[in-house]
Amino acid sequence: MKKHVKSKLFAVLLSFLMVFTLIPGMSAFAEDTPSKSTDTVSVSKTAAKREVTDEDLTTDVTLSLPATEQTVTKQKVDIVFVMDASGYADTVNILKESDSLFSRLADSDAYDAKIGVIKFAGWGNDAIKDYAKSQGLDANTYKNLVPLNKNTKDNIRAAMARGGTNGVGGSNSEQPMRMANAMLEKYGDKDAAKYVVMLSDFATYIWEGNARMGNKLYDHVPVGTATSQNWNGSWFRPAYTQVTVWDDMLGDWYGAKYGRPNAPADKTYSVDNVWKYLWQDYDKDQRLIPGTDWGQDEIFVRKMSESSWINYDYSGEFDNQPQTKYVKDANYAADCEALWKSVKGVYGYGTNQKPHVGGVYRSAVLTYDAFTQALDAGTNLVIYCSTDMNYPLQNSIMHGMLNDLSQKKNVQIYNKEYKVDQSKLSNVEGMDAAVKGLEKQLTHYLIQKGTVTDEIGDKFDLVVAGDVCPFSVKLGDTALTATKTADNVWSFGKENEEGVYPYVLTYVPASDAVKESIKWDINVPVDETQKLSLTYKVKLIDTSESGEFDTNNSATLKYTSTDGTTSQQAFEKPKVKYTKPCNVTFMDGNTKIAEVKVESGKSINSDALTDQSMPQDPTSTDPTKKDYTFTGWNTKLDGSGDAFTGDTTVKEDMTVYAQWTKEFKDNSGILPGDLLIGSDTEHDAVSVQKKDTSFAITANLNVQNIKDELANLKAATQLDEQHKITVKEAETTFTGILTLPEGLEFSSETPTVTLNGKDKDGNELFKVAKSTVNGKQLTVKMTLAKDNPTFEDIDAAVNGVEKYLSLTVDGIQFADSASANTNYTMTGTLTGNFKATAVSQLSGKINKYDYTWNAEQEKNPDGTDAAAQDPNSKAITLTVKYQETEGKVIVNYVDENGKTVAESVTLSGKTGETYTTEKKTIDGYTFKEMGKGSAAAVGKYTDGTLTVTYVYKQNETPQPPATEGKVIVNYVDGNGNPIIDPITLTGDEGDPYTTEKKSFDGYTFKEMGKDSAAAEGKFTDGSLTITYVYKKNATPGGTVTAQKPDQPKEQPKAQPSKKANPQTGDSSNMMLYGIISIGAGLALFGLAVSKRRKLSEK
Secondary structure, three states, rough: OOOOOHHHHHHHHHHEEEHOOOOOOOOOOOOOOOOOOOOOOOOOEEOOOOEOOOOEEEEEEEEOOOOOOOOOOOEEEEEEEEOOOOOOOOOOHHHHHHHHHHHHHHEEEEEEEEEEEEEOOOEEEEEHHHHHHOOOOOOOOOOOEOOOOOOOOHHEEEEEEHHOOEEOOOOOOHHHHHHHHHHHHOOOOOOOEEEEEEEEOOOOOEEEEEEOOEEEEEEEEEEEEOOHHHHHOOOOOOOOOOOOOOEEOEEEEHHHHHHOOOOOOOOOOOHHHHHHHHHHHOOOOOOOOOOOOOOOOOEEEOOOOOOOOOOOOOOOOOOOOOOOOOOOOOOHHHHHHHHHHHHHHHHHOOHHHOOOHHHHHHHHHHHHHHHHHHHHOOOOEEEEEEOOOOOOOOOOHHHHHHHHHOOOOOOEEEEOOOOOOOOOOOOOOOOOHHHHHHHHHOOEEEEEEEEEEEEOOOOOEEEEOOOOOOEEEEEEOEEEEEEEOOEEEEEEOOOOOOOOOOOEEEEOOOOOOOOOOEEEEOOOOOOOOEEEEEEEEEEOOOOOOOOOEEOOOEEEEEEEOOOOOOOOOOOOEEEEEEOEEEEEEEEEEEEEEEEEEEOOOOOOOOOOOOOOOOOOOOOOOOHHOOEEEEEEEOOOOOOOOOOOOOOOOOOOOOEEEEEEEEEEEEEEEEEEEEEEEEEEOOOOOOOEOOOOOOOEEEEEEOOHHHHHHHHHHEEEEEEEEOOOOEEEEEEEEEEEEEEOOOOOEEOOOOOOEEEEOOOOOEEEEEEEEEEEEOOOOOEEEEEOOOOOHHHHHHHHHHHHHHOOEEEEEEEEEOOOOOOOOOOOEEEEEEEEEEEEEEEEOOEEEEEEEEEEEEEEEOOOOOOOOOOOOOOOOOEEEEEEOOOOOEEEEEEEEOOOOOEEEEEEEEEEOOOOEEEEEEOOOOEEEEEEEOOOOOOEEEEEEEOOOEEEEEEEOOOOOOOOOOOOOEEEEEEEOOOOOOOOOOEEEEEEOOOOOEOOOOOOOOEEEEEEEEOOOEEEOOOOOEEEEEEEEEEEEOOOOOOOOOOOOOOOOOOOEOOOOOOOOOOOOHHHHHHHHHHHHHHHHHHHHHHHHHHHHHHHOO
């Protein structure tokens, strides 16, 4: 095993890169063919705030490549690096060269990657797991396939670069490859693309197998062949042998069977043929020597450390634990020597050795088998052969194995021809070209380089504060450091060897010659999967009007594509909205209190102008406003406009006025009132009413006191033009509540309520606005008859009432529970209310009037209720009772014509008691209904007589079913010869029938036939015959032959109450026949007259 330090380093770096050439969406490896950019470059330009206010007129503007809204679909990738670590070194360079690749995978939105690392010499192990254990990292996170992200990438890279293995010496490429397959199968995502990156010099001669030492069998352990002793002839470490077989014909260590069987004289040798036949034998499980197998001479490979020797745990996540661990003791030497002698005795030694499969061949075959297992599972293979040109393996079996593998799909093998000369330590030929080519394939670029020219909008300025950089440049989520490299010039990122920074921003202030602008030089390719953005702040400087304004006049990217072509791409122009604020002026009379700005369409409380707010409520020391209270703001001085608050929407400049109010309120007014029945207040005796009859009462309200108060108000407010005082919101209402005691009730839910509120001319002054019944309480609200009255309307209405405002309620009755000769007292409350607002149009002062009058029992001689216990009581009451009488109920039983069908019954009882009548059963009659005007069958006796009438219908006698009758109608001449066929009519017995006297050409109706039934009649049970007889008409010069008209169709059965009218032919033909007959008759008549005259002349 050669230790090629530079070879290993180069292999690691190159393997990082070449795995990405196989990821879906990436180009195949071709270092001289860069990816081309698309025809249209994805760019965007946005403003963080789309609307600004006077409080903050700035907004951040961001330019992005690609566009901000463009999303990148994540590609799931599972990668296992399998690294031959037996000769690794130069950890610093490994970390350095892998940094950009791992950063791209971890930081980009394009990948969701998981990484596994297996390092091997004689045996493979999970390098990430071992590294995590040594560093005390989380054991659950750092093992198997580890998600690659910002938190894990450095630890994964450190595990890859860390030197050393588990200490098993030699080279074993088969076992770590099987471990990688198991790792992907168990921990990989099903929908992820899977890759194994194999890095080795393939000088392998150890594999995973079973070893029998003495009488013990060890499984799943690193083994090798014992076909020769070590170089020093010692059998102590026999597993180090690299000897396969000696080919006597070729003089080389290759089996004759796997060379060309008939080698030419020059002994040329084809290693591809050797591999071909070797793989065929293995694949068919053929044996080379009868009675032997592939593993008969396997022996444990020693562990490098003599102290630990073979006692090592070879298990792990993907390997089975040997059932028995071998312990170094005296038996080991004896077992090795015995095995060696056994093999030597069978195969010989040195040039006399017999053909058989040695360690290198076995390891190559088993490694190839592990590779094909990976391909069958859909895994992509990336293999780098790290042997350089100074240690070629072209003549080895490994070259044949790799050459065969390279023909398969999803396999890429690099440096198979060993062209890299790593003996020249200062000039590693080809490494730079390979890294640069793979970098191009890994990344899809929008552009190779370009320049953005961004001209600031005419209404905006770039916000620049001294030497502070006004720009922010981000690559992905990482903000790049700014360096000021000249006046108004800031550079971002790290400069290259030529002193060029990746990104340079130049600010060009406005002057007479140029407009304010920004120049952004992009000197490196822009990665499609990693957004590049520039952000700066602009301020709106022209606030003279409202509108939406462009933050820039133009912004254009002029770029060079990765294929060398040039083009340009315009950015959109973000618009920012600005609304010029409105002014609200707050006035107290003629004094200006404050002026507040507010955004149009918003309120003072809701807009963004936080430094503008509602003024404090004014307090006035004006003596004229004593006892007045500030009640808010109004758009009119006199308060007739709209109220204004901090939540009022403002759409234009406006002025609002302070409102001051003084309240005048008095609830002590008295209105005389009374309750009456008719015109009687019942001050002499309790009113007696009938038990079973409803009655009405009237409530009177004397309004004289209201008239007097209105007169005082008119005088106090001086309602005239000189004082500019108006009265508004005037309202007057009267409310009456009538409460009935137990024993009285309303006869319906809506008793009749009538208001006598007319003036002397009969004009309606007041109306009932609403009346409601709630149990035994009736509430009636009365208002002015005129809607939306003015103060003048109220004054006219109240003064239009002569003395009393009267309200009559009809529909009060005694309840069933009432008792005779018992007093029942009704109680009434009556109130009057007047409200008005008097406003001064000069000062805005407001006087609010709210007067309430309460009615008391009128104290005139007729006022007090006779039953009132206290003659001085203010309560308005009225007492009623009823006296017990006897009533009578007469019950009649009649038929539909009013004829008596049963004897009448007379009932009697006390008024108010319940009576019940009987609906009798009468032979030959059935009850039909209660008679018109009848009292209820069950009810209460009243003072008088009630009549209850039951009406019956006489039962009908059943009639036999109707029989069918027949009528035969004949039309014949004088000799009984038929003119047409008879017509037959049918119908139910008793139904009417009608026949037709027809007209025939050449015939005249003469008479009904002898014994003929009537032409019209009723069907009978049997047959009737009707005969119409016609006389033949005579014609001059010969005999007229009657032409039979078309025979009528058979007539249907006659229906009850309908005429059976037979049809004898078309009516138009009959008319024609009639005309011809009349004409012929007239001609004969003329001829007869002519002959008679001639005879008389003679």
